[in-house]
Amino acid sequence: MNKRTQFDFIAYMTPPPENPRGDGRNDVSIECQTDEHYSNIVKCGFNGTSAIYEYDEAEYEKALTLCDKYGLTMLVRDQKGLEQYVVKELCVTGETAEEWLAKNAEAMKNRLDLCAKHPSFAGVLAADEPHTDKYPHLKILQDWFNENYPGKEFEVNLLPDYASAEQLFNDEKAEFTYEKYLDDFVEIVKPEYLSYDHYALIKDRTTGEEYLRPSYLKNLEYFAKASKRIGKEFKVFLLTLGHWDFRTVTTYEEIAWQVYTSMAYGASGAQTFTYWTSLEYEPYNNPANVTTALVGQKGELLPAWYAMQETIAEVRSFEKAYFNYRWDKCIYFLAGESNKLTEPLDKNTDACLIKAKTTGDVVVGCFTNEANKAYLISNLTDPKDKLSAKIQLYFDKDYSVIVWKDGKKTETNTKNKELCLDIRCGSGAFIEIK
Numbered sequence: 255m256n257k258r259t260q261f262d263f264i265a266y267m268t269p270p271p272e273n274p275r276g277d278g279r280n281d282v283s284i285e286c287q288t289d290e291h292y293s294n295i296v297k298c299g300f301n302g303t304s305a306i307y308e309y310d311e312a313e314y315e316k317a318l319t320l321c322d323k324y325g326l327t328m329l330v331r332d333q334k335g336l337e338q339y340v341v342k343e344l345c346v347t348g349e350t351a352e353e354w355l356a357k358n359a360e361a362m363k364n365r366l367d368l369c370a371k372h373p374s375f376a377g378v379l380a381a382d383e384p385h386t387d388k389y390p391h392l393k394i395l396q397d398w399f400n401e402n403y404p405g406k407e408f409e410v411n412l413l414p415d416y417a418s419a420e421q422l423f424n425d426e427k428a429e430f431t432y433e434k435y436l437d438d439f440v441e442i443v444k445p446e447y448l449s450y451d452h453y454a455l456i457k458d459r460t461t462g463e464e465y466l467r468p469s470y471l472k473n474l475e476y477f478a479k480a481s482k483r484i485g486k487e488f489k490v491f492l493l494t495l496g497h498w499d500f501r502t503v504t505t506y507e508e509i510a511w512q513v514y515t516s517m518a519y520g521a522s523g524a525q526t527f528t529y530w531t532s533l534e535y536e537p538y539n540n541p542a543n544v545t546t547a548l549v550g551q552k553g554e555l556l557p558a559w560y561a562m563q564e565t566i567a568e569v570r571s572f573e574k575a576y577f578n579y580r581w582d583k584c585i586y587f588l589a590g591e592s593n594k595l596t597e598p599l600d601k602n603t604d605a606c607l608i609k610a611k612t613t614g615d616v617v618v619g620c621f622t623n624e625a626n627k628a629y630l631i632s633n634l635t636d637p638k639d640k641l642s643a644k645i646q647l648y649f650d651k652d653y654s655v656i657v658w659k660d661g662k663k664t665e666t667n668t669k670n671k672e673l674c675l676d677i678r679c680g681s682g683a684f685i686e687i688k
Contacts (some may be wrong), residue, residue: 261573262489262523263566264329265300265531268317269553270307270678274533286530286553289311290346292320295529298548298559299566302327302380302524307527307533309333311368311457321374330369331379335362336395353395358365363402370403383451385424389442396443396466404503410445411491412436414452436476440484448477451491451527455501455508455637459543464638465687466502468594471515471584471617475599478581479518487524490516493586493651494558496545504546506561507637507680513565513633514682518619520581526562572658572684586617588632589646595634606650606687611687614643616677632682633676640679647673649687659683 256268269286281548303326308314316329321328332336339354370377377398381392385664396408413421413435422425423433439445456468457463473488481488492512496502503509515525531547548559585604586593587610596617604620606627619630635641657664657673666673677683 256501258577258640259485259524260414261301261517261569262300262302262574263425263569264302264304264327264489264523264525265295265298265529265548266304266491266525267306267528267532267547268295268303268308268328269290269530271309271313271316274308274313276308283553287316287320289320289323291324291549291553292324294549294555294559295326296324298563299570300326300529302329302376303529304329306528311365314369317393318369319371322372326374326390328372328378329376329379329407330366332362332365335365336378336380337382340384340388340392340395344388345448351391353397355394359398370406372586376435377403377409378430379409379411381410383413383421385413386438387424390437393443396445407446409449410439410443410452412439412448414450415469415476416467417521429523432473433476434574436480440480444562447486447522448488449490450477450483450488451526453491453493453500453527454512455493455503456499457501459499459647464636466560466595466636469598471595472598473520474516474519475584476583478521481678487522488520488554489525490521491525491527493526494526494562495528495534497499497542501541502545504561505559505562505637505680507640509558509561509680510568510682511633511637511680513569514630514680515617516633517569517576517682518584518630518632519615520619520621522577522671532558568661568681571661571663575628575656575658576630576684577687578619579623579626582620582622584617584619587612588615589643590615592633608643608646608650611648612645614641614677616643616645622685623642627687629683629685630682631677633677633679635679636671637680642679643677645675645677647675649673654688656688657683658685661662 258514269291271287272285309458337377360506396534398410415432419428452473454467456465479490494503528547530549532544589612595614615634617632617634621628633643652668
């Protein structure tokens with residue numbers, strides 16, 4: 255049984271300080287490290303944050319103090335130390351992690367000790383989207399961090415399966431599989447948990463067509479199976495910032511779809527990309543097509559903030575029940591003959607949930623504990639289509655059932671081995687079979 259009782263919702267990209275010197279424009283003259291903006295994080299339902307624009311000790315001190323006050327955790331991005339080394343120095347100097355630690359460990363520990371004084375300090379975002387050549391160095395840095403800050407997180411966020419060979423393996427001619435990229439990380443780094451980002455909500459900027467990235471569920475399957483194999487959790491990043499060819503996320507359907515599909519594969523947490531609208535662009539020179547996130551650059555709450563609030567509230571209603579079970583596998587039921595998202599998946603069956611009829615495609619996570627079974631059913635139809643899925647589930651026999659849906663708990667029984675559900679677009683239902 256899972257020891258966790260709360261799904262981690264992490265606000266990645268915290269309210270920025272005035273004129274931030276981290277990754278972002280330094281001409282934003284508004285001070286956003288305030289009670290108002292941090293209390294809004296809590297009101298939205300988040301239990302944690304991830305720092306990006308904080309750079310010096312005073313900025314981290316202020317952010318962590320606010321997180322202490324509002325009961326939030328914070329992952330620190332140490333831009334003067336670990337993160338700077340992993341992202342830049344390793345590739346430029348060829349220096350090993352041991353050599354770098356010999357010169358920098360004391361200074362780095364002094365900085366991190368200032369953070370570790372705070373109850374909100376959860377650990378560090380050590381590396382984002384590393385290639386495999388960095389894995390041995392990350393292992394050494396992780397060991398150093400764990401020795402000095404036991405129980406704190408050393409987060410390494412991995413690339414998605416649509417990354418190039420050069421991004422994955424530091425070699426544009428590499429012919430290795432994505433599975434090797436993930437498996438090597440597990441074997442070499444031996445992380446405490448897995449994290450990755452995969453953004454499936456696409457908009458063709460030329461034609462305006464919106465579609466779903468076909469490999470999205472397969473990428474989830476890779477992480478779910480790896481997580482199960484090593485007995486560790488995995489977390490995902492959610493697309494909440496319009497950029498490049500990704501949609502501008504504004505609705506409940508778009509956010510909930512990402513959350514429920516991830517939970518169908520047993521995810522234990524999700525970070526926003528991003529909470530605050532990125533400061534990395536000028537309004538009239540915006541090659542990355544950055545639009546908006548949950549909160550505007552000046553701190554205004556946008557429609558996506560309210561959509562996230564609704565989604566989080568739903569998950570909070572059943573998260574304790576969800577974590578009473580272990581993920582086993584996924585099955586899926588289609589309204590038509592095929593779905594590009596399900597085509598590459600393992601073709602699993604379930605002895606208890608035998609079949610289903612549905613008006614909309616669904617993916618079903620199958621969970622177990624010592625006594626019972628449970629299912630997380632996620633509406634798989636594209637959020638843009640606004641389609642509900644009316645489902646008739648057929649079991650091997652009749653059961654008493656607890657249904658968690660739309661933030662409510664219902665106790666019922668199957669009738670003639672059948673249970674009928676109506677799952678709105680983007681949403682899901684968690685079912686316990688007694």
